[in-house]
Amino acid sequence: MRAYLYDNLDTDCRETHEQIPSVPVSAEELAASGVLYWKLKDENFEAQIDKICEDRNYKNRDQITVSKEGLGDLFDAKIKTFFAEHLHEDEEIRAILEGTGYFDIRDKDDRWVRIKVEAGDLIVLPAGIYHRFTLDTNNYLKAMRLFKEDPVWTPLNRPCDENSYRKAYLQAIATN
Numbered sequence: 001m002r003a004y005l006y007d008n009l010d011t012d013c014r015e016t017h018e019q020i021p022s023v024p025v026s027a028e029e030l031a032a033s034g035v036l037y038w039k040l041k042d043e044n045f046e047a048q049i050d051k052i053c054e055d056r057n058y059k060n061r062d063q064i065t066v067s068k069e070g071l072g073d074l075f076d077a078k079i080k081t082f083f084a085e086h087l088h089e090d091e092e093i094r095a096i097l098e099g100t101g102y103f104d105i106r107d108k109d110d111r112w113v114r115i116k117v118e119a120g121d122l123i124v125l126p127a128g129i130y131h132r133f134t135l136d137t138n139n140y141l142k143a144m145r146l147f148k149e150d151p152v153w154t155p156l157n158r159p160c161d162e163n164s165y166r167k168a169y170l171q172a173i174a175t176n
């Protein structure tokens with residue numbers, strides 16, 4: 001995982017979009033926005049996932065392959081949905097199994113922070129955070145999706161500032 005401020009240029013979202021000079025964003029800064037991150041080691045990948053699921057009460061999981069092959073006819077629509085700025089009323093938890101991609105999140109000052117993920121990265125976006133996802137130019141990412149109960153994938157597109165999960169999120173990070 002590596003994170004940095006997004007350059008906000010209007011070019012292909014699958015490019016790096018790193019500002020020049022780069023403005024790195026640390027794991028501590030991400031944590032201040034409520035974003036959690038673990039690097040899982042190859043040797044005991046499953047055991048580490050199981051432990052995090054137990055500690056954080058994630059009961060269910062499935063897998064998604066974000067690629068033309070993996071999503072078939074749904075590819076274009078899914079990619080578009082993923083990159084529309086949105087929030088969820090639950091955590092978005094992803095363990096990257098193969099490939100690479102970008103999660104963009106809005107920081108406390110409403111700036112886009114781009115988080116580059118690769119195999120072994122486990123990322124938790126809190127309920128209520130505005131975010132989006134895109135593949136990079138490799139066009140392939142396989143991820144395990146973890147969830148607490150039944151999957152609630154409904155993305156609520158911005159603006160939804162009156163949403164109670166949005167308000168609770170802003171309150172939770174206000175003291176950071």
Ligand code: KMT
Nearest residue numbers: 066082092094132133143
């Ligand atoms: C979402 O809700 O933004 C996603 O599920 C992104 C794709 S999973 C790597």
Ligand code: NI
Nearest residue numbers: 086088092155
């Ligand atoms: Ni999402």
